[in-house]
Structures are given as C-alpha cells and as structure tokens.
Amino acid sequence: MPIFDFLRGQFIDVIHWTDxxxxxxxxxxxxxxxEIKYGAKLTVREGQAAVFIHEGQLADVFTPGLYMxxxxxxxxMTSLQHWxxxxxSPFKSEIYFVNTNRFTNNKWGTKNPIMLRDPEFGPTxxxxxGTYSIKVADAAxxxxxxxxxxxxxxxxxxxxxxxxxxxxxxSQAITRSGIPVLDMAANTGEVGELIAKAIGPTIAQxxxxxxxxxxxxxxxxxxxxxxxxxxxxxxxAGNLDDHMxxxxxEAMGQGGAMDQSMGMGFGAGMGMNMAQQMTQQQTGPWxxxxxxxxxxxxxxxxxxPPVEHVWHVAENGQTKGPFSKADLGRMATGGELSxxxxxxxxxxxxxxxxxxxxxxxxxxxxxxxxxxxxxG
Numbered sequence: 001m002p003i004f005d006f007l008r009g010q011f012i013d014v015i016h017w018t019d020x021x022x023x024x025x026x027x028x029x030x031x032x033x034x035e036i037k038y039g040a041k042l043t044v045r046e047g048q049a050a051v052f053i054h055e056g057q058l059a060d061v062f063t064p065g066l067y068m069x070x071x072x073x074x075x076x077m078t079s080l081q082h083w084x085x086x087x088x089s090p091f092k093s094e095i096y097f098v099n100t101n102r103f104t105n106n107k108w109g110t111k112n113p114i115m116l117r118d119p120e121f122g123p124t125x126x127x128x129x130g131t132y133s134i135k136v137a138d139a140a141x142x143x144x145x146x147x148x149x150x151x152x153x154x155x156x157x158x159x160x161x162x163x164x165x166x167x168x169x170x171s172q173a174i175t176r177s178g179i180p181v182l183d184m185a186a187n188t189g190e191v192g193e194l195i196a197k198a199i200g201p202t203i204a205q206x207x208x209x210x211x212x213x214x215x216x217x218x219x220x221x222x223x224x225x226x227x228x229x230x231x232x233x234x235x236x237a238g239n240l241d242d243h244m245x246x247x248x249x250e251a252m253g254q255g256g257a258m259d260q261s262m263g264m265g266f267g268a269g270m271g272m273n274m275a276q277q278m279t280q281q282q283t284g285p286w287x288x289x290x291x292x293x294x295x296x297x298x299x300x301x302x303x304x305p306p307v308e309h310v311w312h313v314a315e316n317g318q319t320k321g322p323f324s325k326a327d328l329g330r331m332a333t334g335g336e337l338s339x340x341x342x343x344x345x346x347x348x349x350x351x352x353x354x355x356x357x358x359x360x361x362x363x364x365x366x367x368x369x370x371x372x373x374x375x376g
Contacts, residue, residue: 013040015069017048017097025103025136026143026153029095036093042067047101049139054093061140096147098139102211103155106132108166113221116174118181120322124224126181128170130192130215134162134208142207162203166213169198181220183319188215232346309359314342314351325359332363339364 013036017027043066044050050062109129118124134155136142147153173195174184184191196213203210220228311328312321323331331337332354339355354360 013037014043015040015050015095016043016045018045019099021154023103023155024152025099025155025158026147026150027097027099028151029097030151036069036095040069042069042095044097047099049098049100049136051096051098051139051143052093053096053143058140058144059093096143098136098142100136100139102133102135104131104133104212106134106155106159106162108132108163110167110170114171114174116181119178120180120182121224124181125221126174126184126218128174128215128218130213130217132162132166132196132210132214133212134203134210136207137204137209138207140207141205145206158206162208165199165202166195169202170195173198180319181218184218188218191215191218309345311360312344313337314344325363328354328360329363337363 013031015029015036017029019027042050042062044062044064046064048064052059052062107129108131110127113125113127115123115125146158150157174191177191177194179187179191192213192215195215196210199210199213219225308324310322310324312319313323313328313331314320328337328343337354339353339361341354342351343354343357343360344351348357355364
C-alpha cells in the first residue's frame, strides 16, 4: 500500500452529533485546532442541520444525510480552500450542528397588565399566559443572527427574548382586535392564531418559526372579577340604580345578623313595654275603660319590581348588544331577530336560540288584531 494512501487513511474522521440534553439548539463539533480531515464522513440526522464556517465565513449548510467531505460535494468550500495535491492536508473549519426539531411546552405570560378599552366594561386591564413551541426554520440565519460563536446554545438563552416578542405582539393584536373581554375566553384558539400570525414576521428575522401558540387563561383584575360575579349572581348587567339597591339590601341583611344575646335582651325589653301599653289601653290613663277601637289592617308592602334582563345577540361571528327585551321585540317585528338567532344574558348557561328561551318565545307568537271592516 502506498505511503500516501496510508497517511490519507489516518486522517479520515467521523463527524456526528447526538443530543441527550433535549434543550440544546446549537452544538459546535469540537476538534483539536478545528482541523477537519479531507474525506471525513459527516452524518446529519433527521431533525438536524450542519453548518460549515470556514475562516469566519459561512461556507455550506448540510441537510439530513451521509456526506464525504470532498471537493465534489463541497462547491463553496472548493472556492474558499485550495486543496493540496497528493497529501490532501486537513483544513481548519468549524462545524455547527443545529437542532431543527420543535421545542415544545415553553411558557409565556404578561408580567404587567395590558390596558384595553372593552365595549361593555370600558377601560380595563387583563392578564394572559400560555405555552408555545419554537423551531429553527433557517439554520444559516439563526447561526449568524443569534448564535455567533457560542459553542453550545440552549433554549434558555433565547426563550426570554421570544417571550418578550410574544407579549409585545399580544398586547398590540388584542387591542386592535376589538374582541370583548367576555368573549375572549371562548375564543382563545382564534386569538392564539391571531397572535402567532403577528409574531411570525418578527421571529423569521432570527431564522425561527412559531408552529404553535396556546392561550391557557385570560383574566381580569380581582376587583373586576368580583363585581362581575356579583352582577351575574343577581342576573342584572349595567343597571347602576338596581346595583345600589341590591348592595343596600345585602348590607341590611348582614346588619340584621347581630349578636344573639343582644337581640334577646332587646326583644325582652320591647315585650315589657308592649305589655304596659296594652294595660293602659284596657283601663285608660285614670282607670276608666277606653272606647272600643277597631284595629286597622296594616298596609301591605308592594312587591319588588321585576328584574329586567339585558341580552346579547350573536350575528356572523360577532357579539352585539346589550339590548333590552323591548329592543328585541322591535328587532323581531323588523325581521332582524328570528327564532334561530342565538342570544345570551348573564346567568344563562351558554348561547341559546331565541325561540328556546321562554322569556323571548312570546316575541314570535304575538299576532296583530284583525283589521277593521272596510268603510261603507
């Protein structure tokens, strides 16, 4: 065997990378002096890409497969490196393996509340959090724009920046969308797609893409949630006068629950006083019998006014309202409301057809009286 063939065989190298960390995005293949042997075997597995950097310049990007590092399959390297004839000496380059798999279950959330103007509540604040997945779409761009010369680049080094981008785009998109706060919880999937589409162009500049973004929760401030629960529990929305009456009645109910012993003592004193008054009524102030008096029945207190619900109407994927029952009656007369129209009121379990709601069914059964007879 010729000596050159023997020496050439000694320089053959095997280059590959297996990741067992599950959070490494980029790994630099280490060799003493960064010497890659001519004719080395490069193995790029599924979910990987290999990027060659030669003398600080990006040379080639290899997709999954098995490669022999020779001039016939490295055209760019051929123009950068003048190979020695005969000995085929090693060339000094760096190989970066880029993980192109999806990195899932990454957390995001709004650190500070987001201000927006809701059509029903007015100016309010919301918080949101969820998960997202990220993957490298362009290995060369990601290496040059983000990684640089980092020998081992992990997901933790970029997750903070991705979270900031998500929160920024979420704030802008949710403000422009005009979706009512009460409808956001029922449309988290659509909102997530809206946010992911807005984020796409920004992270594409880093060579990344966002395959999935999920919104797990959208919440209001505790004070607003408490007020909303109170309004829902009494079935009234937006009536300040009824709200104040309800709060006053609630306070009176709480004030009536006084200490039991105090109530018993007060009741005993009232009983003694009433007994003395009854004795005086029977004998008169000087012992004479008083005139017979007829007891007058106490006037009955009027019943509380009926609670009027307010209604929201779903039309073409949009929510309209609130409307009173009288408004819905005019809409039914004008043909804008039918039995198939979906309506919702606070306290109701989801959207229902107007014809299935007992309170509204009568709007479609009222017929006009017969016309008057003709004149003459």
